[in-house]
Amino acid sequence: MQKLPLLITTGEPAGIGMDVVLLLAQAGKLQDFSRPIWVTADAAAMQARADELVAAGVLTSKLSWQTADAQIDADDFIGHISQQFAVTNDDNSPAFILLDIPCGAPVVAGHIDINNALMVAQQLEIAHQLASNNTVAAIITGPLQKSALIDADIKLLDGTMFSGHTEFFMQQSGRDKVVMMLANPTMKVALVTTHLALKDVPAAITANNVRQTVQIVLDDMRSKFGLTQPRILVCGLNPHAGEGGHLGTEEIEIINPVLQEFIAAGVDISEAMPADTLFTPRHLENCDAVIAMYHDQGLPVLKSHGFGDTVNLTLGLPYIRTSVDHGTALDLAGRGGASATSLYQALVMANEMADKALAH
Known part of the structure; x- marks a missing residue:
């Protein structure tokens, strides 16, 4: 054919x-x-x-x-x-x-x-x-x-x-919602928020935004990458993923409750992880995609592992x-x-x- x-x-x-x-x-x-x-x-x-x-x-x-x-x-x-x-x-x-x-x-x-x-x-x-x-x-x-x-x-x-x-x-x-993902041979990184000033990011980390992002990533990893059970790691918003609420409460109040919904449904996804340890070989070798909360949390790491080999994808489109x-x-x-x-x-x-x- x-x-x-x-x-x-x-x-x-x-x-x-x-x-x-x-x-x-x-x-x-x-x-x-x-x-x-x-x-x-x-x-x-x-x-x-x-x-x-x-x-x-x-x-x-x-x-x-x-x-x-x-x-x-x-x-x-x-x-x-x-x-x-x-x-x-x-x-x-x-x-x-x-x-x-x-x-x-x-x-x-x-x-x-x-x-x-x-x-x-x-x-x-x-x-x-x-x-x-x-x-x-x-x-x-x-x-x-x-x-x-x-x-x-x-x-x-x-x-x-x-x-x-x-x-x-x-x-x-x-x-209503699509997801920006950048990918190279080392990793795939999707973003909850994209081109926002850093001061505007926390307000954009809503339960609905996180939920929609995760669902779109899951759907496209299955339909467009052929992965029946994709393994997803998720960055927290704050340093040390909030340090138990001492460095921010978004992980406790917003991000993890949403991620627990997917975990309960059988999805292979982490709770919010500290970004400075998530992006290490030990974790990356066991995941298919990373979801970062904002642009410069995930993309500098990805591009440092192959700027010329990086591809920009839009997930959530019908094509x-x-x-x-x-x-x-x-x-x-x-x-x-x-x-x-x-x-x-x-x-x-x-x-x-x-x-x-x-x-x-």
Whole structure:
């Protein structure tokens, strides 16, 4: 049976999103997957970026891809793409299928133009549609420049300012809560709270928030990672997990009562543990995922064990979404200094999750 494609959104056209796709294509790494690779970008900008990288000595002139000749506002765009490019990778296949989404202005590597912000948002809309109707197996997002979309007055579905991929896909999917997880070969870390000022974190550690986070992690570890009984360790909020209430009471009053609900239901999950001892080999070797209470509690530890190999995932969506762990790197775009390692790892994880979801 033919496997569904993996879809890469290249994000901000002035950044390195297109560069890293081209680097993987040049190295033959996009052929490592038993799935077609689809890529959203401006076709003219992609060719221009390839030419720049050839001039920089990074690419040869032999690289080729196939372009989908379709307009994003056509009523039958999704059906047209799925019929025209529902093909399996083989020796004669192009490096990737480019879904042409035209920019509003010429693309200059390294220079943001807010006239192209709408095209960036349209990539995400197309990706959501293709994943929602099971035309593609997973979305792998390249970096975007949030400030450019905000300056261009691009809004989320609820009318608020554009705050990122995670919020976009959450609202488009009609979900009230999703979970950010970062993963590398050493560990997987999910977060109860994400981009909050430290002073605002305690108020966000509610029983409902902790409960929803744990449930989403459990559901996706089962359905998307193929683990029937995932083993979860949970960080406390306070030093020493509150030291019996002497250094904070959130563990006693909020976190542990919720965790006890899951333990009573037969889930293999810890009570709140001191973060400074949880992240040690003795504990990590016996767990499948860690839940941290806030961003800089879990992610610095994870990234210190493999920054370039780290993948960003959004759990709780009705489809698989992985992402690179780097930004647009405007100073490297078109010059040949970008690394494609993170994109490759995001593809590897998306492919593995898609295979396990298919088996599940």
